[in-house]
Amino acid sequence: MNEILLNNQVIVYLLSESILFGLLFIAFVITVGILVGWDFGSYSEQQFRLERRAYLVMTILLFVFTVKFLLLAYFVFAIDSLSLLVPGAMCAAGVISANDYGMLLLFLKLVILFFLLLWMALNRYDLNAKNYPLFRIKSWLFIAIFLVIAIETGIDFAYFGHIDTLEPVNCCSTLYGQLEGANPLPFGLNTMTLLILFYLLYVVVMGAALSSQRILFVAAALLFVFIAYYSVVYFFGTYIYELPTHNCPFCMLQKEYYYVGYLVWGTLFTGTYLGLISSVMEMGLKVEQGRERSVALILLSIFVLLCTAYVAVYYLRNGVFL
């Protein structure tokens, strides 16, 4: 067992993941059983038993979602504490790029959280309707989620198993830094246009949400996430670190920056998820999701405010931009 697998946080993380996978497997078996025997019209005792079992699947998924949400933060925290063991890694960025499973794993986790949230929104709608209209869609979605989670759990073990503590990894300065003039920003933007686009998209998202043009909202939200990621890494991040050359999405998760990274990325992703799901639900199922949409807008506003505040405070203190 190499040192990585012996690290306390890694053991606790893998244990939690496998317990969740065990529960999900039970839910998977039950869902398959329900899908096979499901016939809403019939009065048979079998049908009522299946309806009761559906509640077990719902409870398991609710619990799995909350724990997976906490485990994502815990995963990043564990990776951060591993950076001492991996030579050359100063923060989580180095450890994640230790082998090629890292980035894929992080991406999978974000996707899974989105679909779990979507499943719970569908489930709430399904329970409120009187005849379980979305039952089959919901169950098939869960089966898809289960397969993705199975892959994710496999990659978890693969990722932690293959982190080599001898061969040095490149740190975030090489991963995200300016590679001798090559412009890392997408669509050939420079910093100024990136910022303009960032605030413009934010206004578009708010406008679309308030005037409830949902397709525009979905498009704007997706683009906003993409642009926000780059603007945080290449512009706002430098103000958090107060160092113009330090571009890294992970270093802000560390202790010396007061774990602000969790707040920044948390509000961005949760806000976008809630926004996307509420608009998808409104378009697809014509059900009013006002509350979720307003929470999403609040979270996105907190995110933008927080980023701008860092720049403003820096400017007020030093009187000059980076």
Add this chain to the structure above:
Amino acid sequence: MRNSPFFHFLTLEFFKERKKHIGVIAISLVILFLLSSVLFISSSIRYSLEQTLEQEPDFVVQRTQGGERVSVPIEWTDGLLEIHGISSVTPRVYGRYFFKSKEDSFLVVGVDFMDEQSHKALRTIMDETDLKQFLKGENMLVGEGVSRYLKAHFYPKGYTFLTPKGAFKKVHLFKVLPKESNLIANDMIIVPIELAQEILGMSEEEVSDIAFNVPNDDEWENVEDKISSFHYDLRVVTKNDIKKAYENLYNYKGGIFLILFLITMVTFVLILYQRYSMVYSSERRHIGLLRALGWSINDVLKLKFFETMMVVVMAYVLGVALAYFYVFVLGAPLLREIFLGGVNLHNSITLVPILDFGILSSIFLIYAVPFVSAVLIPVWKIAVTDPKEAML
């Protein structure tokens, strides 16, 4: 919170099943107490060790032959001085002096008291008057473990060392090092450098190894390359190696403990599963009646969920507080031996209270996730009892 009837009913229900909850909390307390005290001790010792690393010299040059460390000729220091960027090169003399029964050993350390840098350090340990008196005769500073050991073996005032050449060196015990430095100085005897060389059987121009600092971090790699090409049997130990050694040492111990701990978690989960699914008919009728009065499965699940959360939070807070009190206030009397080894001289270091987010969240996750997953299915089984149970 106060004016929601659900919360009011929740507290009534919670206290109705007091006996069951108290039983579950008691079991969880045992598990939580054991786990968190082990993690607290290991993180506290690791924190203190990391503190000592600041004083650690950046590089140590040693000479190894046949896997065995041999003493280094003093001339090597001039070779080192020529390299740019190296500062405070200090030859060090230390070695293990085995007590007569070859069971326990002291760490004999020779310090050149004439050197002004160690003179300044000495002044922090003792005041001015003792200093002159100390430098006059054959005196030694002794760690707390050593002084206790010597007292136990009837050498209260001093100790006569037997040098390899057969001469007897009577050394007077001058002062005991402060208790706080037990972490490194528990079995340490500090003597003048010439005396140490004599006791350890080294000639005048031989030292154990040479330590030096390289203030400029970026230079560490090239300094290390330069030095390792000096001699064939030379070996360089950098500060990063030591940091990784400490990390691995406590990962190793903590990790093994956690993996063994999983076995207790499995039994804990089984106990919980059995405890929560042992439903008396009165409990079943109770929930059936609730359902008959208009509570849906969601409401009963919510009630049971909050009950479980209350049990989890209560057990967690009590467990961690108990472990905190045991480790940082009582000093973890028994459990400490796992980490301090208890071998050689008995060591009683003071554990510095250290709580960081990582430990607390690990403890919560390793406790709460198995707990709730064990309780999930029995709670669901109760929640879906058929309302017509109330009619029977």
Add this chain to the structure above:
Amino acid sequence: MIDDVMIIIENLNKHFRSGDALSKVLKDINLEIRAGECIVLKGVSGSGKTTLLSIMAGLDRPSSGKVLVEGESISKLPDLHISHFRAQKIGMIFQHFNLFDHLTAAENVMIPLIPAGLSMDEVNQKVQKSLKLANISHKTQSTAGRLSGGEKQRVAIARALVSDPAIILCDEPTANLDRDNSLKFIDILGQLHDMGKTIVVATHDPLFDSLPFVSRIIPMEDGSLVSTVPNDTLAES
């Protein structure tokens, strides 16, 4: 006329599968109950009146057939909705009172209101009102376990009335009561009838035979209804 029909039951039957034997408990029942009517299901125990009552209350599901309450079929509702239906529209009074002995009378009466998520003072207001209606408000804070039979029954009535339901269902309400408590129960039932509630009582207690406010007595024998005899003719003969 159709709109004021409270409960419609169309060819309902219920059978229990114990092993491979199929025991038919309710056979092809058709029944219509108008709003404000007071029905008595008369029959010896085991004649299926309790099962019929629990199906009407949404506690149990029929094996086939339809149960419509205020025009909405409840036999096929998912659990979330049938629970809301029970909480809002049905007041159940059980044979053994079924109180939570460790709770006080007020807390017992409060239980059906909890899922609705009202604030505490709204709930207290309703609880006091229904306790006064069942004239047991002098025992509000005493624990249910220590009340006498009659008082327990009145707390059970208060609990059934707290969410102001349109339908009151009683399963053998007077089985555990002595004579004068039963009479007290019956005049409370009378008050409920005057308030316009639809009442269905399943009992074999002769006391209910000649009550002025009972509109129909429906005898039941092993799972099927005998022809319904309007009460007023019964009263004269």
Add this chain to the structure above:
Amino acid sequence: MIKLFYAVGALLLLIIIVMGVHYILGDRKSVSDGVNAVAGLTRISSPSFSVAYCEPRIGGVEEAVNIAYPEMMPLDRMDFVYAK
């Protein structure tokens, strides 16, 4: 009954506060000062024999170590990193 719940809640809160106060007031400086004083003098700051070593080598016979010369450190042991 709700009062009892608040009492338990207050008790837990009190425990957390006492723990927090003890944690904040905990003196971390004295231990590091003592250690730094001695390490400053001897320039050796590796942990004393009983703290540093792994259990297996001490507990029983370790095949890599020769009984007659216990101080001969086996090469592959982690404690060789900075043997005394």
